[in-house]
Amino acid sequence: MDRLNSKLYLQNCYIMKENERLRKKAQLLNQENQALLSELKQKLSKGNPKGKSSNNNIPDLNLGSSSNQNHANTSSN
Template structure:
């Protein structure tokens, strides 16, 4: 009787026009899952590499900009020192002229 049921079930299935998906063995399912995880890890690794490369390039750009700003700051400092020195010379010269005029004025009063 069981053979008859099996035969009837397969015959009905055959004539119904529906196709059954072939069952995958557990080994195939595990291999597919493992492959999928491996591909996901590889994709995540590539994403991480791209992010790392972008950050590295951004860091290099910042370092280059920092170096340029340091050079400009050094030039401005040198210019500031030169202007301050020039200012001190003029103030010193004005002090001497002022002192000379005071001596002349004081001599004229006496």
């Protein structure tokens, strides 16, 4: 029984470490996406000198990310 518990404990440690690695990677990708989106919005606004905003067609990437991050944080508990 102790051997099984030890094996399960090690598997759990590995899973938690992998989850943390993936969480950090997801945060970096989200930051990169936000920077690219900002750059795209700037380029679109410069290409539209008459004041017409075409940024309304670009989705806000933060809308879904906050719920995903909250879900990721609660799933580790």
